[in-house]
Amino acid sequence: MAERLKVHVDPDKCQGHARCNALAPELFELDEYGNAHETGDGTVPPGLEDKAWLAKSNCPEIAIDVIEE
Numbered sequence: 001m002a003e004r005l006k007v008h009v010d011p012d013k014c015q016g017h018a019r020c021n022a023l024a025p026e027l028f029e030l031d032e033y034g035n036a037h038e039t040g041d042g043t044v045p046p047g048l049e050d051k052a053w054l055a056k057s058n059c060p061e062i063a064i065d066v067i068e069e
């Protein structure tokens with residue numbers, strides 16, 4: 001069975017570069033200040049796992065967690 005992933009943005013660390021949203025717009029939404037939060041409850045739809053890891057590795061603030069369930 002494929003792993004199920006969730007993404008989570010730490011709002012205390014996020015500085016609003018919006019890279020995550022540029023790389024994975026399905027997984028991250030931006031608020032009016034450009035700070036990101038995960039879409040819905042953060043569940044990564046099948047097929048978007050690579051984007052979740054890509055966003056995590058490209059966040060300059062290390063604000064993104066990818067949780068394997």
Ligand code: SF4
Binds near residue numbers: 015020060
């Ligand atoms: S890339 Fe990181 S710091 Fe930038 S908006 Fe996304 S979570 Fe926030």
